[in-house]
Amino acid sequence: MAEYRINARGLQCPGPIMQLFTQMKSAEPGDLVMIEVTDVGFKKDIEAWCRKTKNTLVSLIENDGVITAQVRKG
């Protein structure tokens, strides 16, 4: 199973969620995508997005203003 890392720091809406969306489309079920974001609105967005798209939010942490989410496809 592949792992991908996206640096979406500095991107504002809709940048981070679009990058994740694009990466998840090409990923295989079970693949893990890690994304780093500096847009705080992303925290709420990613939770809702994973819930609605049935992807798994493995972790969501905020450290020194950087939000890191790990999402597993499927």
Add this chain to the structure above:
Amino acid sequence: MRLIILGGVAAGTKAAARARREYPDAEVMILTQDDYVAYAGCGLPYYVGGIISEAQELIVRTPDEFKHENGIDVRTRCQATAIDPSAREVRARDLDTGIEQTYGYDKLILATGALPVLPAIDGIHLKRVATVRGLTDAKKIRVLVDSGKLRHAVVVGGGFIGLEMAENLAHRGLQVSVVEMRDAILPGFDPEIAALAKKALEEHGVGIYTGETVQRVLGNASGEATGVVTTERTLDADLVILSAGIKPNTAIAAAAGVETDARGMILVDEYLRTNLPDIFAVGDCASVRHQMTDLDVYSPMGSTANKTGRLVVANLIEPRETFAGVLGTTIVRLFDVSAARTGLSEEEARAAGHDVETVLVPTPDRAHYYPGNKPIITKLIADRATHRILGAQVFGEGVVDKPIDTLAMGIALGMTAEQLSGMDLAYTPPFASALNSSIVAANVLLNKLDGKLRGVSPCALELDNPNQQLLDVRTEPEYLIAAIPNSINIPLPELRERIDELDPEKSTVVVCKVGRRAYGAALLLRRLGFRDVKILDGGMTAWPYETV
């Protein structure tokens, strides 16, 4: 000179301390019915919340310190009962001994503060029903909360003190509900900001019930409060906080012929003089001039009390310094969001006869790429004819005090939208964006004033108007996360090719996350002949209602 000051919290003690410095030979006396003087009343909710660990941290100076270090004669638990302006005397009763005494004065400063407005309902005298006016009140509440036995609290009144109490009681682990009789919490703020504050409080588990009146407090056999009945529901309550507003404490002043208005505030001139010779009034018992309307208003704020308490001393012998008045600048923190305002609200601006334009502009509070940036929303209220900024409100998780203070300064000096847009403000990524949040808001305002852009407030948006289409131009994933019910999603890059899905004859409201893409879409739709195009002010970021 013998100076008597009635009241010894903020304004009274400020006046006493300065009088001591300015008139070293004067006799200065403070009479107060309170147990304490010179305490930080605004800190009381945080003392209940435990952020301030002990009550003594809120006491700036004790009566003994005043006496010994400043030579000010402080009489606590000494309640003034009458003023005789012709004899220049105050009668006061010692609350412990019951003995009444007469004190002669040359100058009298009224700093009697305010009293809580108690709703006329059954049960307010039960145990565990409390107001939050003084340190004595707060200590009582703190003891109850510290007992660990309380589970539910109801706060009556959604003003600043009520909401700060709600936050602090929630921090202490209580399930808190706020009942507000008006349609919105946060008096003085416009509905867009009040609705966002409500949403934020609800996200932290605080129940907010607006448009409901408390009818009675329920109690048990021990005479303790157990619940609150409103016009809509019954709420459990081991603790009931009454914070449904305050009124000036001016009965003895009024009885002595000091002029008050219908609500009881003492009317003072710009030198803080009352209508009676040698009697002055400052702080929460007195009127202040509103700088935008020139009207006498009631603005019971700690900041105003400290300023007027200090200033009045200059005018005791002859009128020397004038008080500039207030802009209505206030700020409150509620969990992880803050709300601040200055100048006129939209409603106040309309009431004052202005033809009003407003904007609601979300931005980050510093460079969007700098880690730790947080969102804020700026509302500006301006006069369409003169472009003068009349008021501002800033809300969000990010820094709001800096922009509101900058805006207050500009508004006080008559700043226009053009001047705000060109303001030279501090910039480097950890502190601000290259285009400062207030400047971005000014630019959106200028676009509106120039007619390039029309907006609709989230509070005015009709969701079931058959002659209106709500167009969401965000990307599909964003739309999927949260969208306004009945909106149509056409991402901005696809708008031109999918234009047939829309009806140019209907009025169109365009929404995106903050408003930037909606503005682009609105310009395109107008070029394509759409009849009536508006954007949703503040976009999804400022949308305080339900999403799907």
